Amino acid sequence: MSIIDYAQNWPMKIKEQLASDLLKDKTVMITGASDGIGAELSKCLGLLGANIILLGKTRQKLEAVFDQVAPICQGELIITPCDLSRLEQEDIRKLHDSIENEFKGLDALIHCASILGPKVPLAHYPPDAWAEVMMTNANSVFLLNQGLFDLLEAGERSCVIHVSSTVGRKARAYWGAYAVSKFAVEGISQILADETEDQGKMKVFSINPGATRTKMRKEAYPFEDSKTVPDASTLMPLFSLLVIGSLLDCSLSRDLPGTGGQIDARTWEFPN
Ligand SMILES: NC(=O)c1ccc[n+]([C@@H]2O[C@H](COP(=O)([O-])OP(=O)(O)OC[C@H]3O[C@@H](n4cnc5c(N)ncnc54)[C@H](OP(=O)(O)O)[C@@H]3O)[C@@H](O)[C@H]2O)c1
Numbered sequence: 001m002s003i004i005d006y007a008q009n010w011p012m013k014i015k016e017q018l019a020s021d022l023l024k025d026k027t028v029m030i031t032g033a034s035d036g037i038g039a040e041l042s043k044c045l046g047l048l049g050a051n052i053i054l055l056g057k058t059r060q061k062l063e064a065v066f067d068q069v070a071p072i073c074q075g076e077l078i079i080t081p082c083d084l085s086r087l088e089q090e091d092i093r094k095l096h097d098s099i100e101n102e103f104k105g106l107d108a109l110i111h112c113a114s115i116l117g118p119k120v121p122l123a124h125y126p127p128d129a130w131a132e133v134m135m136t137n138a139n140s141v142f143l144l145n146q147g148l149f150d151l152l153e154a155g156e157r158s159c160v161i162h163v164s165s166t167v168g169r170k171a172r173a174y175w176g177a178y179a180v181s182k183f184a185v186e187g188i189s190q191i192l193a194d195e196t197e198d199q200g201k202m203k204v205f206s207i208n209p210g211a212t213r214t215k216m217r218k219e220a221y222p223f224e225d226s227k228t229v230p231d232a233s234t235l236m237p238l239f240s241l242l243v244i245g246s247l248l249d250c251s252l253s254r255d256l257p258g259t260g261g262q263i264d265a266r267t268w269e270f271p272n
Pocket of ligand 1: 035036083115164208211212
C-alpha cells in the first residue's frame with residue numbers, strides 16, 4: 001500500500017502534497033502506538049516516510065504493529081516498551097540518549113497513550129486508580145515533554161500533539177481522573193505553546209479525537225454498536241496536516257491552526 005492509496009478519501013488540498021518520502025529524515029515518537037489511534041498514526045506516518053519510535057506498554061502489541069508497519073515504512077521503526085504509569089527520570093534519560101544517538105533530534109512527539117480508569121463518582125474513586133490514571137495520562141506527558149525538550153529544539157521546526165478528550169474541556173459526572181488528567185493535558189499544551197511561541201520553531205496542539213472505534217471506546221461504552229463509530233483512519237487527514245504543516249515549509253503550513261490550538265477533530269473542516 002502507498003500513501004496515495006491510503007489517502008484516497010482525504011481532502012484534495014492535502015492529497016496533492018502527499019508523497020512516500022514527504023517526511024523522510026523526520027523522526028516522530030508516538031506514545032500509545034500499540035493500539036487504537038496511536039497504531040493507526042504509526043501506519044499513516046510510516047507511509048509518509050518518517051522514522052517512527054513506537055512507545056507502548058505491551059511489547060507483543062508493539063511487535064504486532066511493527067510487523068504491520070515495517071513493510072510499508074520507508075523510514076526506520078523502533079519499538080520502545082515502556083510503562084508510563086511507572087515512568088522514571090532514568091527511563092527518560094535512556095530514551096533521550098538513544099534518540100540522540102540514532103537520530104540526533106526529535107521532530108514530532110505525539111501523546112496518544114491513556115487509560116480510562118474507573119467510571120465511578122468522585123466520592124468512591126479509588127485513590128490508587130486516581131494516581132495511576134494521572135501518572136499515565138498527564139504526569140508522563142509533562143515528564144516526556146521536559147526530558148525530550150532539547151531534542152525537539154534541535155531542528156529548525158518541531159511539533160508536539162496532545163491527544164485530549166471532550167471531558168477534558170467540559171467535565172462530566174463519573175469520568176473522574178480521566179477527565180481531570182485531560183484538563184491537565186490541555187493545560188500542559190497551552191503553557192508549552194505560550195512558552196515556545198515567540199521562538200516560532202515549535203507548534204503545539206491539543207486534539208479531541210471524539211468518538212473513535214478503539215479498545216478504549218469499547219471500555220467506555222460497552223453497549224454501543226461499534227459499527228456506528230468512525231474508525232481511527234478518519235482522524236489521519238487532521239493529524240497529517242498538523243505534522244506536515246508544522247515540520248515542512250509547504251502550502252499546508254498556511255492551513256495550520258495557531259500554536260496552542262484546541263482542535264475538535266469531529267467538527268474540524270479543512271480550510272478552503
Ligand atoms: N477512542 C475514543 O473514542 C477517544 C475519545 C476521546 C479521546 N481519546 C483519546 O485518544 C487517545 C488514544 O486512545 P485510543 O482510543 O486509541 O485508546 P486505546 O486503543 O485503548 O490505546 C491506548 C494506548 O495507550 C497505551 N497505554 C495505556 N497505558 C499505558 C502505559 N501505562 N504505558 C504506556 N502506554 C500505555 C496502550 O498500550 P497497551 O495497549 O500496550 O496497553 C495503547 O497503545 C487517548 O489519549 C484517549 O484518551 C479517545
